[in-house]
Amino acid sequence: MKVTVVGSGISGKSLALLSKKLGYEVFVTEREEIDPDTRDLYRKKGILWEEKGHTNKMLDCDSVVLSSGISPKSLPVEMAKNAGVPIQGELDFVFPYLIGKIIGVTGTNGKSTTSALIAHLLSELGYKTALAGNFGFPLADFAKQDLDFIAAEISSFQLHWANRFSCHIAVVTNICPDHLDWHGSFNAYVESKKRIIDLLSSDGYCVYQNKDRELLGTNGCRGAVLRWAPDCSKGKCEEQDEIILHDSEAYLRTGSRDIKLFSYSILPLYGRHNVENAAMAMAAVYYLGCDAERTSHLLSDFKNLPHRCEKVGEKRGITFIDDSKGTNVASSITAITSIPGTKVIILGGKGKGEQYDELAKAVKAHARGAVLLGAEKGAISEALERIGFRNYLLVSSMEEAVYCAFNMACPGDIVLLSPACTSWDMYKNYHERGEDFKRIVKTIVEADSVKNG
Template identity: 50%
Template structure:
């Protein structure tokens, strides 16, 4: 990997692969740095994106990667470009220098960096950290995989830059270095992209290996061995519930179910960070997110007891979000539940009788753990989308009989409501991506919400 730095790029030819959010952000930054910018995407580029790129003075192409894409001093890979992509292999064959999004951006970021990754909960944790820092009076940029390009934070001065980092971005990272790195949890995800769970974990772990020596890493104690945290630079801080076995962190975060509070313990003593009831979010998994967010501030020696800091935080859309309660049925939108681990966590965190809506486009995951959670937590499962048959087969193999197939979201909501037969919860938590039926999980969640609110009206 090669990295360019300096105040400007002085007419250097920069090809950016991908015209999504990260690609557009990279093009904007490269243009501001006075590079000759060319954006290439194997998919067609929509008219609005073309207009944006034209406003930057960037050249572009969609539908393929032509010869022009390789006429570059540096090829920068937008978020999500895999190492086995044909354009990457061809660039390597031709000797075109390659650079990941994070390596390209890092020289132009000014502020202490807090990086957040993990299989689930990273968006909520990233947003919570940003919220808490804002409450403490700091200037904060919150960006990355959360939905806005990290490039938007570049060439400006911040007290803190909080970044949600995907395994795709971290795969290419060699230089972005965090003051505090958070790994919310680990579970199989994006196996189709990485090729194996081991490679997925390896990519996630890169957030720790590039940690600043005086920095701190926060992670689930149960993931210590997988992440290899004992050898990472900086201070290692494990999180656990008080009912779990103790780890070997000199400093640890603990969620105490008896005292219903979160604590940070170290050689200097045990400090309460906040009470469970002060966190305005649903579910046990959100206590973990809150603990890690508050733990980050405490490790940075900002503030003390954080109960009041949570005020005003409403949570993120499509993450165990209450939509409406109609005739005794609570409808919850967890469309962001795009993998098995996320859905099983949601099922275990939401009490009461439940019917779940599952399915979409798969990621190559094993559905046996999902079937086990459904068997334990759910009255009926409504299944739709490309993975409908695979999920149905896994549920039936586990001995779960209340499997209902649906043709689409309207059908799924109607059948889920009917299957509940009284009070309870209808939970949309698909355990799959949305790409077979929707452009993204947000559109899927919005469709679910509109259907439910239509029923309420």
């Protein structure tokens, strides 16, 4: 059997290696130049490739397999459709070779942290657990491995192509507009996200937020719905279990029983949104048969993922927080509103086709000032002007942004990098952007005196 893999990024390379391991003839087609190390690996494994564009060579196969992020409007997809060559997404191709129960985590924001929390809890309980997703470890890396559980962060791009992939637990952290440039509309984005529930195994459970119930169409689905509540007064849950977030504790209400999941004081994470992430992770683990009381203390040992509301330094009473993973408006609004304290916020980058009016309202309500950079700084500044917020600066580099933010801040304030945009106009990815922010903060923290922006 001949397989063509579209894309030679992290997931594409993993798919190509798995295909070869399965005994297929493999051809990789890549729009950009393939790096020398990957070319050497392909030569060693007997994998053929083309780069800097797609030709009809890619059609000499029995199946085209799409790596993560390949758009339905892309040239290789159009070529395969026109030639009548079957197309498979990453999830469907890998699924038959995965051993162990799959906990699939999707959503607009929080899916990386929630996946990592689930994997941490299960690993600490002694189970053989893999963590797959936006961590540098694609699902294909874990094919044919003898595992108890796989906690998998799953994107809307991957779910768009899914038809036979199935999870035992489906977690949808939240739904807000995102990737509208890829999907074309919010409705199309939601339809992709919903597939994780539509494809749930017959004995599976779903965990999601009450505010997203109508969007997801979860009627009849076993599992738990999350809501914030001022109290945890007793009351039988008639339809689905409920995750109830009280002022200081999270509970799972199942039938007439309230099971304490954890106290917020043990969480080593910033923000109200991370309470939601932890509660959903605990509910998922509960549905896998784990005792909540035995599990909850393990939350205190969790190490936060880089670039996700991560404290990276302090100087003169001013705290620096790196939320470079805040690549959409909803994520940055969550960071701005859920982290206590007055902020100076660094915003901007390459946009995703979103509007910034709601972001501007959050800035006005919670920030002393804003520093704007990147391709979207003009659009964000216009949104701030429309609501009468004028304490902002336009800058041309991250270094200038951090120094300006530091000089705008007062003791007790937070300098928060949460750009509400992708990094692709200035950096390769959000990780590189976050590391640059950290480097500059380290210079400020270690300096005897700090220059003016």
